[in-house]
Amino acid sequence: MSIVTVQLGQCGNQIGHEVFNVICGDVHGTHGLCSKKENGSYHDACKERFFSEEESEVPVARAVLVDMEPKVISQTLSIAARSGYWKYDDRSHFCQKQGSGNNWANGYSVHGPRHKEVIMDLVQKEAEKCDRLSGFFTIMSMAGGTGSGLGAFVTQCLRDAFPTSFILNHVIWPYGTGEVIVQNYNSVLTLSHLYQSSDALLVHENDVIHKICAQLMNIKQISFRDVNQVIAHQLGSVFQPTYTAEGGLHYSRNPLGDLMETLVPHPEFKMLGLRNIPQMPENSLAYSTFSWPGLIKHLRQMLIANAKMEEGIDWQVRPPRLGSSIPSSQSTNKPLHFNTSVANLVILRGKDTHSIDLGSFRDPSLYTSWLNPQDAFNAWKTPRAFNKYEKSASLVSNSQFLAYIHQYTKFGIEEEDFLDSFTALEQVISSYSIL
Amino acid sequence: KGIYDEALSSFFRNVDTRSGGDGPDIYRGKICSLKARALLIDMEEGVVNEILQGPLRDVFDSKQLITDVSGSGNNWAVGHKLYGYQYREDIVEKLRKTAEHCDCLQCFFVIHSMGGGTGSGLGTFVLNLLEDEFPEVYRFVTSVYPSGQDDVITSPYNSVLAMKELNEHADCVLPIENESLFDIVNKIHQMINSGKLGSTVKPNSMVTSGTGSAKTVQEKPFDAMNNIVANLLLKVVTSARFEGSLNMDLNEISMNLVPFPRLHYLVSSLTPLYTLADVNVPSRRLDQMFSDAFSRDHQLIQADPKHSLYLACALLVRGNVQVSDLRRNIERLKPSLHFVSWNQEGWKTGLCSVPPVGHSHSLLALANNTCVKPTFIELRDRFMKLYKKKAHLHHYLHIDGMEQSCFSEAISSLSDLIEEYNELDATKGGPRTDPSRLKIAI
Numbered sequence: 001m002s003i004v005t006v007q008l009g010q011c012g013n014q015i016g017h018e019v020f021n022v023i024c025g026d027v028h029g030t031h032g033l034c035s036k037k038e039n040g041s042y043h044d045a046c047k048e049r050f051f052s053e054e055e056s057e058v059p060v061a062r063a064v065l066v067d068m069e070p071k072v073i074s075q076t077l078s079i080a081a082r083s084g085y086w087k088y089d090d091r092s093h094f095c096q097k098q099g100s101g102n103n104w105a106n107g108y109s110v111h112g113p114r115h116k117e118v119i120m121d122l123v124q125k126e127a128e129k130c131d132r133l134s135g136f137f138t139i140m141s142m143a144g145g146t147g148s149g150l151g152a153f154v155t156q157c158l159r160d161a162f163p164t165s166f167i168l169n170h171v172i173w174p175y176g177t178g179e180v181i182v183q184n185y186n187s188v189l190t191l192s193h194l195y196q197s198s199d200a201l202l203v204h205e206n207d208v209i210h211k212i213c214a215q216l217m218n219i220k221q222i223s224f225r226d227v228n229q230v231i232a233h234q235l236g237s238v239f240q241p242t243y244t245a246e247g248g249l250h251y252s253r254n255p256l257g258d259l260m261e262t263l264v265p266h267p268e269f270k271m272l273g274l275r276n277i278p279q280m281p282e283n284s285l286a287y288s289t290f291s292w293p294g295l296i297k298h299l300r301q302m303l304i305a306n307a308k309m310e311e312g313i314d315w316q317v318r319p320p321r322l323g324s325s326i327p328s329s330q331s332t333n334k335p336l337h338f339n340t341s342v343a344n345l346v347i348l349r350g351k352d353t354h355s356i357d358l359g360s361f362r363d364p365s366l367y368t369s370w371l372n373p374q375d376a377f378n379a380w381k382t383p384r385a386f387n388k389y390e391k392s393a394s395l396v397s398n399s400q401f402l403a404y405i406h407q408y409t410k411f412g413i414e415e416e417d418f419l420d421s422f423t424a425l426e427q428v429i430s431s432y433s434i435l
Numbered sequence: 436k437g438i439y440d441e442a443l444s445s446f447f448r449n450v451d452t453r454s455g456g457d458g459p460d461i462y463r464g465k466i467c468s469l470k471a472r473a474l475l476i477d478m479e480e481g482v483v484n485e486i487l488q489g490p491l492r493d494v495f496d497s498k499q500l501i502t503d504v505s506g507s508g509n510n511w512a513v514g515h516k517l518y519g520y521q522y523r524e525d526i527v528e529k530l531r532k533t534a535e536h537c538d539c540l541q542c543f544f545v546i547h548s549m550g551g552g553t554g555s556g557l558g559t560f561v562l563n564l565l566e567d568e569f570p571e572v573y574r575f576v577t578s579v580y581p582s583g584q585d586d587v588i589t590s591p592y593n594s595v596l597a598m599k600e601l602n603e604h605a606d607c608v609l610p611i612e613n614e615s616l617f618d619i620v621n622k623i624h625q626m627i628n629s630g631k632l633g634s635t636v637k638p639n640s641m642v643t644s645g646t647g648s649a650k651t652v653q654e655k656p657f658d659a660m661n662n663i664v665a666n667l668l669l670k671v672v673t674s675a676r677f678e679g680s681l682n683m684d685l686n687e688i689s690m691n692l693v694p695f696p697r698l699h700y701l702v703s704s705l706t707p708l709y710t711l712a713d714v715n716v717p718s719r720r721l722d723q724m725f726s727d728a729f730s731r732d733h734q735l736i737q738a739d740p741k742h743s744l745y746l747a748c749a750l751l752v753r754g755n756v757q758v759s760d761l762r763r764n765i766e767r768l769k770p771s772l773h774f775v776s777w778n779q780e781g782w783k784t785g786l787c788s789v790p791p792v793g794h795s796h797s798l799l800a801l802a803n804n805t806c807v808k809p810t811f812i813e814l815r816d817r818f819m820k821l822y823k824k825k826a827h828l829h830h831y832l833h834i835d836g837m838e839q840s841c842f843s844e845a846i847s848s849l850s851d852l853i854e855e856y857n858e859l860d861a862t863k864g865g866p867r868t869d870p871s872r873l874k875i876a877i
Contacts, residue, residue, distance in 0.1 A: 010682055069682070072678075072682070096539075097538060098541055098686070102690045145690075176780065177769070177782055179782075180783055181747050181780075182691055210759070210762070214759070222759035224757070
């Protein structure tokens, strides 16, 4: 089954481009470290998921590019085509001249309705190219006007037009010390709307990725391109083919559906975080070796202590001991810094994945007490190594600690209940749209 | 001849003049004949005539000019009421024509001075017209404010009358003071003439140079100063013309920097002022560029933003500067700057990968800062000195449509504006009050 990617705004388009680069590079790389047959299946599964076979020498990405100003899209299209490995469909894009001015309302209430037909037409065309459509993967930032506002509108349209398809929104949380002054408004508005139409929201924070670039990748002068490449690598590690069942015979057919099933047991909890290890500069890869137990241990502690990278993890944080806890999701027995999960998914790629012990992730104390840890935890594997990393582990988690929630406090919104408080904002928006 | 591209098309049309006269617009391909998307308005002919005889004569054509003979006599009322009424039709007609040639009209730049009669009076009349005829298009105004030693006696009247119009009809104003421009020009001259060993300034890198022009000797006294303003405007529209990893468009500037509609006066600064020809640029220089942007002597008005209160600040960087450089410098400079309590993280940033001519990188800072207040207070004081004596008032009042109330309303508008800045300043350094949290029933 295939995924159609919708790239929205400058951020969405820049990242989307890097994602397809990573996926394509991974597939064509010679570091699969597995049998030819395995590699072949991997290649086929990936192709079906992300690229369509048309009368062109290179695979064509299943994507729709949308922006309210032309420069980014035209750059993205041409750089992709120049790579010689893949390209975008020349017709699958829509842009205007004016931009959205960092104004969510402009994106949502003005550009959205105005261009709905054209955009949904493009999406429909891409969807029809798929033999079977798994769903949509949208990429946008929350700070700007197009990605955030138009993105929220488009997500709603996708939900209306494709009620049985899955929608996964990838949202970029801007740097704390802004890129955009009104980013808090834009972000709050975006999240409230997305929550209604989307199946899950996968969040990446610029600050976090920036730290990874600085401390793990050793990049001196970090550019947005560097940040986007790290994000793309992390996304690729989740979306490339895997076997979802132990002893499965073929690569999972329904990536988005499987993701939702494992990670979103309850519609109230849709926020997903992503951690991937190891991460290091490409030229260090050859000199490093890792053991699975080591990687698993680090990944688990990263989850528990809410660390986003493998350096600087607080090893003091421990899950509480069971038996003394009160059966409620807001257990007061849990130590303050502990990160309770609703669900976790570990994805392992590379050598010797069959022998890994993941018992530590099944520890019930990691999860809220209204869930059975057997259901809350899943593991997907493939022996096929990813993007030149001999071993790579990713953790997609639906858990408590959402580091950026403090941004909402300016608007007086509680952590656990931010969903409800958007109503007041909604009324303001409707009055503006009437103007 | 070069290629006509998006960057050029933001400011110029490409007209097919091969068959003589005005042909259709050419949208892509080679440059045939560039025409500025502009209107030149003056009530005396001298300046416009000079332009039409100079190297840019082909860029402007007669259909874009509105001139008269006798000037406005440094009288805002003559410019606004008399000529406004007289030329209204003509101006609207020509504006429409120019707008029609645009695929997508994003913004009007109004460039004028505040102290005279035409720029100030007719200029603000045009501003009103723009709002009436094109309500959805942004109006960016670059206003040259009179200095204390101005030789036009009535400049305080003209400026205050114009201020009311700017308060009410402009989306964004970039005030400029000649004194600051003059100081910057001097600074550069000193640098060139100081004869520091091994340091030669690249001629076309100076912020005072008209890039591309071969002459390094300025012929007219205001050329160097005006070029600074030209450079400013070019930098403001950079993202409309060139690519970058974080675009910052004009409408974003207004959206992010104007938290309340009347407080739309932005203090601007440009760095670096010049580039030394034989010096490689290590990271320290880059950081110096950021520090300079906040220093008093790089601002284009006599103001010190560091000691006043920021409502918001935008930084647009060009060249080989990455997001980490930007972040590092914001972190570094933040502690020494005062931001309003409700917008402590009030930074808007943009990155453009194309550097300006003669530099490897450059920075434009636009600040919505209470340091504009002294400029306005001084203006009000000079106005009151004249007004109390009713000096020169009769020249204004005998113009049709002009009444004493125009004056009192104008000074009132200015006073209100100053009061708004005062209220903000009063919050400076006070405790940060976090709004109370919304209580939700679980």
